[in-house]
Amino acid sequence: TKTPVKVAVTGAAGQICYSLLFRIASGDLLGKDQPVDLHLLEITPALKALEGVVMELDDAAFPLLNNVVTGDDANKVFDGVNVALLVGAKPRGKGMERGDLLRDNGGIFGPQGKALNDHAADDVRVLVTGNPANTNALIAMNNAPDIPNSRFNALTRLDHNRALSQLSSKTGTPTTEIKKMTIWGNHSATQYPDIFHTEIGGKNAADLIDDEAWLADTFIPTVAKRGAAIIEARGLSSAASAASATIDHMRDWIAGTPEGDWVSMAVPSDGSYGVPEGLVSSFPCVVKNGEYEIVQGLEINEFSRQRIDASVAELAEERDTVQKLGLI
C-alpha cells in the first residue's frame, strides 16, 4: 500500500472547500489508488463549522481518505504536508481600498508562507486560490526562503477553463478538441485570455473565428467578468468550478500535462515574455516529471502585447504596494 500524501487546505469550512475536499478525498487530485491525509486550516470562529464538514467527510466513507487533521494553527496543520492549497483569504469588504485588501491578506499569507517554510515536507507544492491570488502567492513565496520559488503558484486555471467553455459554445466544438489556450497576467479583470496560439479541431482559433471585434468586445470581457456574472446569477461567488480548477491545476502540476497541449498557470516569472522576474504571473506552461516550464518562443502580436503589458503592470503595482507595506 502507498504512503498517504498529506494535503493541506486552508479556508476549509468555506464554499470552495465544500466541493474541493470531497473531490480530493474521492481521488480526483492524486489518483484513484493514492491514499490521502487532509490537513485542514481554519480561523478559530470557523472551527465549529469545520467540524461539521469533517463529519460529512467521515460519512462519505471515502476509501482513500486515511486521516483528517484540523486546527487554527498553521504551524501544526502544515506539518509535513506535500501539497498546500491556500484557499482561505480575506474578502474585499464594501468601500475597502486595494491597499487595505493587500495588507489584510499579507497578514494571512505572510505567516502561512513562513509556516510552510518551517514545517512542510521538502517536496511541498503550494497553490494559492484565495484572492488576490497572484499577490498572495508572491507574499507567501517571499516569506518562505527555504522553499524554492518555483513551488509557489497561483490559480488562473478557472479563467483558462472559462475560456475553453466560451470557445466551445462559440464554435460548437467540444472542449477536448480545444488546445493551447493561454491566460496571461493577473487573476483579475485585467487578465488576458489569448486565442492566437489556440487550436480548435487542429485549426488556429483566431483564424477560424476571424472576428477581432468579438474577441475584444465579447470573448475577453466575458471570460474576465465571468466571476461577477456568477455572483449575479447565483447570489454567491463561483465555488464548485473554482474547486474543480484548483484540482485541475495541482493534478497537472503533479501528473503532467498532455502531449500537444499546455495549461495556464500563474508562476514566478523568470523574465519570459518581458514579465519582470519574480512576479507571479499567468503563463502557458507544460509539466513533465512534476516540473513545469513556461512555453517559450510564442510570437506575441500587438493586440496581445498591450493586454499582457497592462495586466503585468497591475501585478507590478500590487508588488510595489506589498513591498511598501513591508509584507515582502
Ligand code: NAI
Ligand atoms: P468563503 O468565504 O466561503 O470561505 C473562505 C474561508 O476561509 C472561510 O471559511 C474563512 O473562515 C477562511 N479563512 C479566512 N482567513 C483564514 C485564514 N487565515 N486561515 C484559514 N482560513 C481562513 O470563500 P470561498 O468562496 O470559499 O472563496 C475562497 C477564496 O477563493 C476567496 O478569496 C475567493 O475570492 C477566491 N476565489 C478565487 C478564484 C480563482 O480563480 N483564483 C475563484 C473563486 C474564488
